[in-house]
Amino acid sequence: ETGVTQSPTHLIKTRGQQVTLRCSSQSGHNTVSWYQQALGQGPQFIFQYYREEENGRGNFPPRFSGLQFPNYSSELNVNALELDDSALYLCASSFYTGSYEQYFGPGTRLTVT
Amino acid sequence: EDQVTQSPEALRLQEGESSSLNCSYTVSGLRGLFWYRQDPGKGPEFLFTLYSAGEEKEKERLKATLTKKESFLHITAPKPEDSATYLCAVQAGYGGATNKLIFGTGTLLAVQP
Numbered sequence: 001e002t003g004v005t006q007s008p009t010h011l012i013k014t015r016g017q018q019v020t021l022r023c024s025s026q027s028g029h030n031t032v033s034w035y036q037q038a039l040g041q042g043p044q045f046i047f048q049y050y051r052e053e054e055n056g057r058g059n060f061p062p063r064f065s066g067l068q069f070p071n072y073s074s075e076l077n078v079n080a081l082e083l084d085d086s087a088l089y090l091c092a093s094s095f096y097t098g099s100y101e102q103y104f105g106p107g108t109r110l111t112v113t
Numbered sequence: 114e115d116q117v118t119q120s121p122e123a124l125r126l127q128e129g130e131s132s133s134l135n136c137s138y139t140v141s142g143l144r145g146l147f148w149y150r151q152d153p154g155k156g157p158e159f160l161f162t163l164y165s166a167g168e169e170k171e172k173e174r175l176k177a178t179l180t181k182k183e184s185f186l187h188i189t190a191p192k193p194e195d196s197a198t199y200l201c202a203v204q205a206g207y208g209g210a211t212n213k214l215i216f217g218t219g220t221l222l223a224v225q226p
Contacts, residue, residue: 042216090156104156
């Protein structure tokens with residue numbers, strides 16, 4: 001069984017640039033959620049994708065957008081990067097959208113300078 | 114507003130010294146409570162899911178319990194390798210709602226040999 005993978009591991013961007021983060025879900029899982037974790041904080045929900053459509057969104061501006069592909073992999077795109085976007089971005093996959101466990105990937109550490 | 118509070122923020126134990134971590138929650142309709150372990154710079158690792166008051170689950174030196182207002186993670190005779198941040202999260206809302214996780218800020222556990 002393959003776990004959740006994310007790429008890249010680390011990324012350094014300049015304020016105003018755009019970034020794309022990638023996630024491959026665990027085999028058998030069809031739902032992907034993205035979280036932002038600032039240093040010393042718990043993860044904050046960004047949005048969730050199920051069957052290639054957004055299925056819920058947290059309190060994040062529209063410059064955070066995403067995609068889910070037919071193979072259930074997903075992308076997180078962030079436009080017009082701000083310094084406060086520096087964080088660990090986590091992808092989690094689960095089976096369906098019910099009360100099932102979410103399994104997290106190792107994360108992508110984004111630094112905005 | 115749905116909220117999760119964890120205490121203490123940090124805990125230092127001697128090897129073999131048992132203790133408990135607390136997670137109190139205020140949610141509109143609990144669908145599940147989850148415990149995760151997170152090592153520095155890595156994604157959260159799933160530990161337990163609890164669904165109803167009175168439920169208990171065990172794994173090695175860890176035991177999670179749930180009441181209507183809070184959950185406890187009991188650590189029996191901890192070892193240095195148990196050192197990590199322990200995160201509590203809840204899923205809330207009723208049928209059809211996204212299964213986003215609402216996290217607390219975590220308890221940083223350090224076990225000294």
